[in-house]
Amino acid sequence: MNYPIWDVGGLGAGLVVAIIAIIHVLISHVAVGGGAFLVVAEIWSRRQPDGQRIRDWLHKFATFFLVYTTVVGATTGVGIWFSIQLASAEATSLLIHQFVFAWAIEWVFFLGELTVLYLYYYGFKRNTPRMQTFLAGAYFVIAWGSLVVINGILTFMLTPGAWTLENKDIAAGFFNPGYFPALLIRTVTMFLLAGLAGFLVASRIRDEEFKARIIQFCVKWVIPAAILVPGLSYWYFTTLPASTVSILGGGTVGVVGGTLSALTRMAILAGVAGTLLVVGTLVFAAYPKTVNTIAAISMLLVAQLGIMGAEFFREMGRKPYVIHGVLYSNGLWVKDAKDPAQLNGSYLEKAKWRGGVAPRTLAHGEQVFRLQCASCHTRDGYRSVVYRTRDWTPEFGSRWLGTMQDMGVMPPFQGDALDKAALVAYVLSLRGETVDPRDLVRDPQATAERNGLDPGGRGQALRGLEVAGAEVAQ
Amino acid sequence: MSTALAMAGVLAAATASGGGLPIPSPDPLGYPVPPILLQALSYFTLTLHFLAMNLTVGSVFIYLWLRIARKQYDDRLARYLRDLLPLGTSYLITFGIPPLLFVQVLYGQMFYSSSILLGFHWILVIPLVVFLYGVFYYQKLVKNPEHPGVLLLSVLAAMALLGVGFFFVNNITLSVSPEKWMGLYAKSPGGRNLNMDDPTLFARWLLILAPGFTVAGVAILFRGVMMLKWGLTEEGRHNHRIAVSVAVLGMVLEAVAGVWILSAMPDDLRSHVTSAGLAKLLLGLGTAMASVGLVLVFLGRYKASWAYPLMASLAFFLALAPLVALRDVVRQEQLRPFFSLAEVPVHTQWGMAGLFAVFLVAGLLLLLALHMMVVPGLIAGRRAELRESA
Amino acid sequence: MTDSNGTRREGDGGRRRFLGGLGLLSMAWAGGLLYPVYRYLAPTIPKDPFDAEGKAPIEGVKAEDIAQPGQGRNAGFAGGGLVVFRTSEGELRALSSKCTHAGCNVEFQGGSIHCHCHGGVYDLEGKNVSGPPPKPLTRYRVAEQGGLLYVYRSEKA
């Protein structure tokens, strides 16, 4: 409630973050794993009789690697930061204030990573072999170091562990329960992606015999990792908070769950992606000469889908918080939500960004929607509110808002009956139903009896009343 | 219809209610170290960011000019600048991170609010940077960089660079004008706003971009020295002529921007800048060091000595740093009615700060050592290449 | 594979081994994929029909239908078919209606219980007295409550 909510039409701020993050996750993992790949390829190339040829290929790989990791990888990394401050300024502010020096240390790593990569790349033809191997090694260690740091902040959001707003225990927050499994998963994934990027660059080689050798080399990077990731994911899963596990294990997450819990869906996706990677890589190993760019991209796509799925479900498990147990996704602090007087008082009066909307108008409802709902839901796009409320009657809507936090995936509603009524009227107006917010705060039973209607009837009791645009005279 | 209604209501009230500005409260965690330290770190890194940014901006424009004018030696100078562009961009991004981090620690509640209000343009910065960065690599790696299509891309990349600067200036100026916020939020909650009615907007934009020519001029001065040392006298002198012209051009534009910004400022703010001791000192220091730098560039022309470009670089760093600090002084003055750094509690994290210092020093030492081992070899190689082609 | 190049043939051996591994892996993979399919097709275990006291309602017959001695009906509960009857002494009894020989449903015929499929005969205790049935019919404890009949989990009368 401190900050305005970035109200991005049919997309939603969360999806903007996700789109940037998806690109970044893939490339940044390639960026670190690729470092190890460079080291091993450097050493390998010098032991082969046709080392110079391998090194020419390695130079191509390094060019591809440099351009993609800096232009797209580094920039989208900054992009995540740009987008999270728009999507959740409150949480970004908390993370920045708690971990500013961790971030600053990560930046030192980042600066080092970049500079060493330039020294490696621009010195490719001049540096001594030992120097090149050393630079590649230094690059890998530094790049992995940046992961070691950022992983603490990333995992903190889902599993803050013993950290609280009062103790501000940075060590507890950083080395939180999810830290080590996540670090291992990401590290292993890096090797996998480095091998897959190797396929892509190798697929462009014209000489088939040579291509086959490079492909066989890259195969060894993919298979162990693809087998390890599902097991490590299980370990990570065991560190999650109980409420997250129950959200993921329940069938109600998302619009439809049925018998398919989020956990099952995640497990199936992870299992399928891992297995397909192994199978595809074995095909590459068996027929290395046939590997073409499309096939290599297909394997990267499989990996990307697996990663996307994992990140998607990890984000899903964070509901309704942005920082688990501390801050709700819409910027409401859990400590504030525990105070009923604070929670149930008039929202419009205490909201900083209320503007001057008149109470009991649709504008009132829209502002409540924007400040409390729009950080996760769009009106009629991604995570559409219109769709989710398609069966609502006005009475049901008001009642539901009062108990939605019991579902486990929604934060509590902030505001009094008037705010609820305004929000319901606004939400129903989105699908063309006209509801006068005035009528929702009255006793629905009395209204219904006066009009001779069934109080439980679907959407009848309030039909025919005019929408109040201007302030209602009381 | 409902949106229109909402807007009308919000707008009316926003203009009517003067008192309760929607300024978020500072983060409950407070500052991790006394703010003066954060400010110092921020000034230092922001100065480096500006230098890298200026190098890139200046290089791309001089590169385009050389490509289109095409005189003797220009082709090789253009290639030099073209090869600088991706490096400049990557360091402008890298050195942009810490000041952005520290400004969020110091003024988060102001900065986040204005970022959200400009949200659309603010996030547009990312695709723009990916685009221009990609073009800078592309024109370096492509076989025929003089193809009109590639040149067009380069022009677009230069425009994108200017655009990014423009959005940054918008955000920084809006973050100190909370009185405009509610109106802009009502106008476009999706952040399709710009802070166009700020009187100093364009002056500030020019102010941060203009030194680009000067910084690029120093970079060209370095190349000229190298040419002279390698015996390519003609080319070195030619480079130095260009270096002096663009350096002077940059400083003239900077002076224009400075006068413009002072005249566009609200009166009380201007009198603060021209009368308060600290502000006056910073302004004077900056101007003096910039003049020293310009003189050094002028004196260093046609001389095969590293001392001049190195000293000029230092002078321009010392000229920029006080101006960066002055910028913050002005911001604090503008924020005085709403917020001051002293209000925020400090919960110190000395351990983390110390750890950072250790990593920073170790990292910089490592990089320095690696540079000393690698770079001389690279320069020698480049020299051999040039000899062959000459 | 038709190439006469020696090194290539060597590679072919490796390729065979790889193909073998690939085949095995694909089979394992198919097995993994088929698990959801198996679970989809596998019958779900029916809910235990007995309540906390261990009794389940009998469907298809009410107490009034067999109020007189010598009356009997084929009925059932969620766990299987029953033949429910009152002996000439007036005692209420329930036996599994599934003939122990070939699984046909038996019929109560006043003094005895017959199976029409192969002519098996049981007495009213459920004991197999003639014909092919190898075992007696399972006997259930049965009770009447408010006009409805219930059968108990306990198989002893």
Next chain:
Amino acid sequence: MHTVPEEALKELPPADKALGKLGRALLARFPVWPIVDFLRNKKVPEHRHAAWYMMGGLALFFFAIQVFTGILLMVYYRPAEPWQSVQRIVMEVPYGNLMRSIHHWSANLMILTLFLHMFSAYFMKAYRAPREGTWLVGLALLGLCMAFGFSGYLLPWDDLSFFATNVGLTEMEKAPGLGPWMASLLRGGPTVTTDTIGRFYVLHVVVLPLAVLGLIGMHLLFVQIQGMSEPDSFAALPARQKKHKKFFFDYFASELPVWLAAFALLVALSAVWPRALEAEADPFGAAPLGIKPEWYFLAQYQALKLFPGKLEYAGMALMGIVPLLCALVPFFDRAVPSDRRGTWIERAGVALLAGFVVLTVWGWIS
């Protein structure tokens, strides 16, 4: 008994190995060596646009998944209690929701790949003599697959499917001539009821599968007999420069990863966005918000909206003419080299593709 041909004996593993024995015994009983030999020598041309050859195989892959998941869904689906049985699949049967979601997504991806397959064949001029028959059968297959989509959409009997079918049949009814007759035959009465389900169910699980399987057989047979089509620029190359890939297993091995990626995509879509089951259809209730046909009918739907009132007949006529022209293309395009750019046939194709995409997007957002 038949004798095994010499060249087959050379290719088979040695006679003392189990596989060799088995191969000899089988070939002696089933003299299919010419077919094996034919397939062994099957080749795929290698050129810039060769990637488009994958689309047909990909569509076949999705079709196989459709058959498999379709059979699984039939185990629990009951046309007499359509919505309840689908609800049981979604809510009670283990992995039922997954099977249903895969069936849904695979259908969409299949139709998407079919469109890509058709347009790539069009732009590569693969329809030309002697392949007119393959082209016509392919078009028929596309039409049948869309009919598959239409008939399958009704079966869950939820709000969306009921009204979407209603709209579709009403449009069909407006077509002059056979329209009303066909619509009422499909509907089985004046309005859409559970009787309609009986018809659609039989279409969806018996009639269309048989027809599609038959046509796929023909389509594939034609391709085997005539070989892959080659762009003229490739065909004109001297024999030494023509590069081919053996189908088994070089081409197959390079296509397999694409199938794997397609499968991963399918699972990801089904896992992340399982298909929702809406409330049971209420024939007397108001239509829910946002009633729209599936995306592959959106272009037609949107195009019809462009012809209001009496002009509707013009729209209908257009709907009829476009497929007809597509079918006739092989018979009037023959003059220029097939990969020359900028012919009017190519422009017409681009216009059709652009029109399709624009109308679909327009229909989606409006």
